[in-house]
Amino acid sequence: QVAKVKANFVPTKEDYQKVYNKIAELFDEAGEYDDGSYGPVILRLAWHSSGTYDKDTKTGGSNYATMRFEPESLHGANAGLNVARDLMEKIKQEFPWITYGDLWTLGGVAAVQEMSGPKIPWRPGRIDGHAEHATPDGRLPDASQGGDHLRNIFGRMGFNDQEIVALSGAHALGRCHSSRSGYEGPWTFSPTTMTNDFFKLLFDEKWVWKKWSGPKQYEDKKTKTLMMLPTDYVLTQDKSFRKYARAYADSNELFFKDFSAVVARLFELGVPTEQFVAPEPWIMKNLDEQDT
Ligand code: DDH
The missing domain is CATH 1.10.420.10 (Peroxidase, domain 2)
Structure with missing residues (x-):
């Protein structure tokens, strides 16, 4: 059943923590998939949605979650990320108020933190964009190069x-x-x-x-x-x-110190500062830091 977004609903940090928790629980539902976790592929989704940023034109980045649309979803670098997007879609159905850009980057944060990595400061504020916000192919690194x-x-x-x-x-x-x-x-x-x-x-x-x-x-x-x-x-x-x-x-x-700082910045690429809900990024709790 798809939950309805209540009018005037303003999500709090606790609401985002609930989304984090659901994502974190999802990692372990991987069963025989790869090494038994969806964490890595969800981190890759967060990275590829952010890494399209161009600082000169201020285009790309995590703001609009344009990988939902063709042709970006079909860009060679994004092959296989349909797995991650489909998993995140289940979370989106349960929490329809969260934007895709926030959901995917929060997924990346949960992946790093739940797989024993450092805390990644994060805050919501991305908005859902349209296909015309998508960037051209070729903005992500090519592994064969130097x-x-x-x-x-x-x-x-x-x-x-x-x-x-x-x-x-x-x-x-x-x-x-x-x-x-x-x-x-x-x-x-x-x-x-x-x-x-x-x-x-x-x-x-x-x-x-x-x-x-x-x-x-x-x-x-x-x-x-x-x-x-x-x-x-x-x-x-x-x-x-x-x-x-x-x-x-x-x-x-x-x-860990440098990775945390740079990934926090990566996930905010392309998001205008005024869109952020909180003046400072939040530290989300790991599953094992909660009583749930
Ligand atoms: Fe990566 N990456 N990545 N990567 N990446 C692949 C998988 C994963 C490059 C190429 C590849 C980052 C940087 C680079 C992750 C995270 C990050 C794969 C294999 C290729 C190819 C995809 C597949 O066959 O499924 C290249 C090139 C670079 C670079 O030039 C630096 C960065 C910055 C990140 C990040 O998260 C910050 C993760 C996680 C995976 C594993 C995905 C999986 O399904 O498992």
Whole structure:
């Protein structure tokens, strides 16, 4: 049954916490799907809905949740994210008052926090837009490219080298699917727990080209079970990137601190400040911090 939005209903932080809780409970309903959690794919939805931002034209970003519409839903980079959008649609039916942009980014926050990551400050205020707010294809990173491409793509969003490296640490979570991106496999041995293992493995393992007919990707020489994308590996090859990657490999605490700050900013890209309900972002509670 679809709940009706009551007239003049002004949701409070507690109402958003209820949505957070439902999303968090949903992660564990994954059963045999991937590594037993929907968390990673929902984080990817939040990131791809935010990462289309262009600071010069102030277009794209999480404000309008335009990935609901074609052709953005069909952009190559978004292959497989229909899984995440369909899951979030169930939550939207239960809480029809929340906007899609708020719902998807709150999903990303819940994914990081529930998979043992740092708190991600977040606040509501995004509005549902229309297909004409969608941005052209090609705004998200192409995994086959190198450092210049990363700087172009993330620079357009307003991020520097340190922030590019911190954001890339999200690949501690989840995996590649040959049916979606063409790439295959997880980056770490614990793809549903947020750690700095992505950086540690980059330095500690020997990475060799995987011999297969798929797109060029690395595999770890020892177990051949882990993978790195060309854009991941470049974080150890470029002098400036390497400095930050090394620092995050050496300190999970530093990585969590920087990751939290940069993801909070990522999820607010494209949202005019005056739209935000609260002057300061909120810290949502994890499921295990509540009595429920
Ligand atoms: Fe990513 N990512 N990502 N990524 N990403 C993929 C999966 C996941 C790139 C390419 C890919 C970020 C940055 C980059 C997550 C989070 C984040 C896949 C595999 C590719 C390819 C998709 C599939 O086959 O299902 C590239 C390139 C970059 C870059 O250039 C830096 C960032 C910034 C984030 C973030 O969340 C902040 C997550 C999570 C996944 C795992 C999804 C899943 O289904 O599992």
